[in-house]
Amino acid sequence: MPRLPRLAVGTVQPFADSQLITWALMQALRQCGREIQHFASRAVLSADGGSAINGCATRFLDSWVMSPDVCQSLFLRGVTQCDLAIVEGAYAPRQSKSPPGGHLDAVSHWLCLPRLAIIDVRKLSPCRLPEAPAGIEGILLDRINDEADLARWQTAFETLWGVPVLGALDECTAARWCAAQLKPGERPPAELCGELGTRFSARSKLARIATLADRSFSPGADGGVYCRCRAAGRLRVAVAYDRAFRGYFGDTLELLEQGGAEVVAFSPLADEALPEDIDLVYLGDAQMAANAEALADNQCMLMALRSWVCCGGAAYAEGGGLAYLCENFESADGRRLALTAAIPATARCFPSRESAEPCEMVLPRDTWLGSAGTRLRGYRPASWQISLSPTAGVAATPDESPSLLVRRGLVGSLAQINFAAQPVLLSRFFTPARAGLRFSPSQVAL
Secondary structure (H helix, E strand, C coil): CCECCEEEEEECCCCCCCHHHHHHHHHHHHHCCCCEEEEECCCCCCCCHHHHHHCCCCEECCCCCCCHHHHHHHHHHHCCCCCEEEEEEECCCCCCCCCCCCCHHHHHHHHCCCEEEEEEHHHCECCECCCCCCCEEEEEEEEECCHHHHHHHHHHHHHHCCCCEEEEEECCHHHHHHHHCCCCCCCCCHHHHHHHHHHHHCCCCHHHHHHHHCCECCCCCCHHHCCCCCCCCCEEEEEECCCCEEECCHHHHHHHHHCCEEEEEECCCCCCCCCCCECEEEECEECHHHHHHHHHHCHHHHHHHHHHHHCCCEEEEECHHHHHHEEEEECCCCCEEECCCCEEEEEEECCCCCCCEEEEEECCCCECCECCCCEEEEEECCCEEEEECCCCCCEECCCCCCCEEEECCEEEECCECCHHHCHHHHHHCCHHHHCCCCECHHHHCC
């Protein structure tokens, strides 16, 4: 039975943040020579601490989106280049109905993960501790004041919960402010991660954490054969990627390539045309607020994408990528810019502190991604709103601001969808090649 060191690290308090102390733990273990793969237990894109610390982008394991077999397969695929896996998330409350979406408890059960609980001491009531989640084997204390504060809370938890405190991190005010400014896909500065690791190491029992993680694992799935999709002939997928477009799930792109697709990057900011001889255009989530003017200035690319969509070329666009294809974009400060106009609609972006909410969407008509009625699961950020023109000619979900819409060969979603977690949907990416729908920019002129 193979030994595969791994840990679940999660919060137990509502609205507590696990990000900074997880980065601190990863950095401290990295400084001890461990090669770490970070996983998130909800398929929601966020700042990528994993890349900054160990050079390996964060991967995603989500019990709401994927089955146990798919979870094990993606986990095994993700740990081939590391010697320690850390799965971050939130544990479900014991005595209340679990909110919708993925939970660390289920992933911990599927992967037999040793469990650490993160406690934000600033959120604790002086006379009442939260209830211990099932199976917890250690505690990490976050936002302590000083050594006396650490000793007080350590005594309380070890006495009442009966499990050891294995690490602690102080307030780190500047680091928390810096982390809060990062956009999805951005890496925290190396200096920030180094400081976090040093401060965590000073108050932690890293050897005991490593020992806890080191246990055997008997998977029921083979991560090497997860993707059985194969392109019948050449399949070229044009993927928007530059400083504006960073919102992608790495497993999805990797499995497309594993299935024989050629993934070709292009820049909506800098390129004047789509790549030649392509089958599918993939626009991931984009940081529109910071890049809308630069994107709007590239009229050649706007025209190329409008031609592709209006002539029926297969395309998938998500979040900010969908907003980019709309006729107009309105920012939070009232700016209004004309964009691609492939969709007669206005996209609005506004700041929101709410986390992305799980949503299940139904395709409103037959598309290359699936037939009418096909269900897709993802997480919709609260910051986007789409207003369709009354004469748009777009099939859409019946939401006031549609979560999912279809126009000719385009499928657009305001939710983030990890197609690697939904193999039936991933297989549909290969249908454009099987159907022989290949175009070049010269064939899709206005």
